[in-house]
Amino acid sequence: MSKSGWWLLPVAAVFFLAGCASSRPAASVDKTTVAAQExxxxxxxxxxxxQDGRTGLVGRVFLKDGGQPLAGAYVNIYPDTTSNLLGPSQFISSPTDEDGYYRIDVPAGTYYIVARKRTTGEPSGPLAPGDYYSEHRRIRAEVKSGRLARVDLEVVPMKAPMFFKKNLADRRTDTGIRGRLVDASGKPVPGSFAIAYVDDNLKRLPDYASTLSDGQGRFTIYLPKGGTYYLAGRVHAWDMPHPGELYGKLGGDQPKPLAVKKGSFVEDVTLVLTPFTGTYKPGKSRRPY
Structure with missing residues (x-):
């Protein structure tokens, strides 16, 4: 595995319409603003x-109006508020069960927790009227080693649509790339991302990110125009990969260019992810953009 392609995924700002205040792009949020938000x-x-020495979060997602449990919701875990708790998160849970319960293993630390459920059933993408979300509250949780922090999340239905600015994974266009993320044995890697670059320098912030891969490892990257792109795939949308984290590039050590025509999708692209063997550099690429 090459050590060259390991920067985090792009997280552009998201703006709410109709009665919701807009937020600046995450890259323009300074440390003073972030501290005030936190x-x-x-x-x-x-x-x-x-629970058997596990470290992470556990809880229940329920409706604010009535208190009924919400099945099929996803809980997103963010390391801080610089992304305004929007876009890809550092960790994401499996769907809540019929009683609204979730459990997710994360390292000890302080996190910000958001619950969302889309009527499409997808774990990621723009929210639409009728979807559920935990409003705009900044719910913080300290996770302690060997313990599960109990965080219950109330949600409300979204009444106004939201949309993403350019370079975010789920801005639908008529041009892009579809494929699968798999491990070395060919098994799908769900809950992960494909990332695209406009040149072969993969040791930087990607230019585009895919939708979160589904249970079959399938992803879609929406692109604004045709051109030549270089692809990689990884599990987390935050920081550079740690040793052992699944990561891979199309073409292996020598990135392979992929030609995409305007108005069409390149189909059936397979990205093989294997444990990252590069050297982790603390503090590198710690800010979500």
């Missing part, structure tokens, strides 16, 4: 549980 966060931990 200070306004609500501590969402109601207690800690022990």
């Amino acid at each position: 200070e306004q966060a609500v501590d969402g931990v109601s207690g800690y549980e022990q």
Whole structure:
């Protein structure tokens, strides 16, 4: 595995329409603003549980109006608020069960928690009227080693649509790339991303990111125009890969160019992800854009 392509995924700003205040792109948020936002966060931990020494989060997603459990919701985990808790998250849970419960393993640390459910059933993408989300609250949780932090999340239906600015994964266009993320044995890698670059320098911030891969490892990258692109795939949308994290490039050590024509999709692209063997550099690429 080459050590050259390991920068985080792009997280552009998201703007809400009709009665919702817009936010600046994450890249323009300075440290003072971020600190102020984080200070306004609500501590969402109601207690800690022990389960076979696991470290992470556990809880229930329910409707704010009536308190009924919400099945099929996803819980997104962000490391801070610089992305305004929008776009790809550092971690994402499996869908909540019929009683609204979720559990997700994450390293010890402080996180910001968001719950969302789309009527399409997809784990990622723009929210639309009728989808559920935990409003714009900044719910913060401290995860302690060997414990599961209990965080219950109330959600409301979205009444106004939202859209993404350019370079975000789910801005639908008539041009792009579809394929699958698989491991070395050919098994699908769900809940991960394909990323695209306009040149063969993969050791930087990607230019485009895909939708979150589904249970079969399938992804879609929407592109604004045709051209030549270079692809990679990875699990997390944050920081450079750690040793052992699944990562791969189309073409292996020598990135392979992929020609895309305007108005069409390149289909059936397979990206093989194997454990990253490069050297992790603490502090590199820690800010989501």
